[in-house]
Amino acid sequence: MKIPFNWPHMTGKELYNIAESHFNGRLAGDGPFTKKCHDWLEVNGHTHRALLTNSCTASLEMSALLLDVKAGDEIIMPSYTFVSTANAFVLRGATPVFVDIRQDTLNLDETKIERAITNKTRAIVPVHYAGVGCEMDSILDTAGHYGLSVIEDAAQGLMATYKGKPLGSLGKLGAFSFHETKNIISGEGGALFVNDQALAEKAEIIREKGTNRSQFFRGEVDKYTWQEVGSSYLPGELIAAFLWAQLEDAEKITEARLRSWDYYHSLLADAESQGYLNRPIIPSECGHNAHLYYVILPEHIDRNRILFKMKTAGIGAVFHYVPLHSSPAGKKYGRVSGELRNTEVLSKQLIRLPLWVGLSKEQQETVVQVLLDALRSNINV
Known part of the structure; x- marks a missing residue:
């Protein structure tokens, strides 16, 4: 699939x-x-x-x-x-x-x-x-x-x-x-x-x-x-x-995405409690729009291994931004204020999961299963 x-x-x-x-x-x-x-x-x-x-x-x-x-x-x-x-x-x-x-x-x-x-x-x-x-x-x-x-x-x-x-x-x-x-x-x-x-x-x-x-x-x-x-x-x-x-149809689109976001969140609750990953945190004052669902891997996990195994299984999971301060243009045109530890660590451990209107629960369950299998095999390496 x-x-x-x-x-x-x-x-x-x-x-x-x-x-x-x-x-x-x-x-x-x-x-x-x-x-x-x-x-x-x-x-x-x-x-x-x-x-x-x-x-x-x-x-x-x-x-x-x-x-x-x-x-x-x-x-x-x-x-x-x-x-x-x-x-x-x-x-x-x-x-x-x-x-x-x-x-x-x-x-x-x-x-x-x-x-x-x-x-x-x-x-x-x-x-x-x-x-x-x-x-x-x-x-x-x-x-x-x-x-x-x-x-x-x-x-x-x-x-x-x-x-x-x-x-x-x-x-x-x-x-x-x-x-x-x-x-x-x-x-x-x-x-x-x-x-x-x-x-x-x-x-x-x-x-x-x-x-x-x-x-x-x-x-x-x-x-x-x-x-x-x-x-x-x-x-x-x-x-x-x-x-x-x-x-x-903006409200209907948002509602559909939120349903998929919530289902990922419930499917991954046990994995978070077991220390395999961290789920997104939504502050109480924020009403989010389910733009994306991501997980943060522990620092000792090789993200590239996880992404490779998900890609091999046909799952379109991806990383996100390469921090601008570490890029050639960022070094040339910008400057850094203070330490950017969260930026440097979290950017290397984040994986975005498939999320779109029409994504089925069966597909989400497959995504989560492949992700967790990859994490378990990585930990046992």
Whole structure:
């Protein structure tokens, strides 16, 4: 039985929406389906302004432009994240400052932020790993005390909350992904949440090649011209049409993923009590979205052996990020604040298990059985 790591979920309405856009001859960005997506995200995401983008990477790049990040600025972030979190600011000449993660959630350790702050620090970028919220109250308090902006990297965070508030709505800006591997998808795509009303108009301008084209189409100006440094960050209408089908079913998709997540969690409870692995920890104040299910192996276990045996059995289990501070570009463009022991240890021991809408209980039982057999044989080597 082959069980892939991910299988994109289709609601059945995506092609109908795409055909409607095609029939209406509306293919460029910011059409009717884009508006529907914007409205849905603003209402359900509790944000002042939501803007679809080409990717979460594009949303982060827009954030750097919106905050006028310049050469010499420093941006605090975890090392355990995707390269886009750092790239967006390095492109503006800024320096990523890498801080360790928490052992329980693998999120940015809020207690390590303050000592990373210098007179060059401009912003903090918490990454909500696996759709589990960072300790945002503390992060926002620290940011407020030092006059820093908070940009939430909520690439994995749609439909998840922190103390009842949607992820991405708590900082000044929030960046989301609709990549094929995410819960809610459009193949490629993303969104920017603009929670600071003062930045909304500038965000529209940056997204539209630096022009006030959006205001022109709303009849607010009689012509549009170049206003700011910007780029083409908006997706085509066919992407929005696909995404709209997903957003309409977002609650059902999340519920299905949570059922699979909970079943893994129950299946692996005994293995955790026996010391074979550690399961994910969800703080009580966080409402997660079951973006992924991972296990942490003990330090003496060779993860590569486990992954090889799972691959041989047809199981699509994978590791995750290589810490940015250990990468060639991370060493060249960033700096480290303090020890990053959790980052270095946990990144080498984490395995992500298959999780997608439609994954059967039988398949999950097979995944767990193969994982535990591999762990037992590894221990007996």
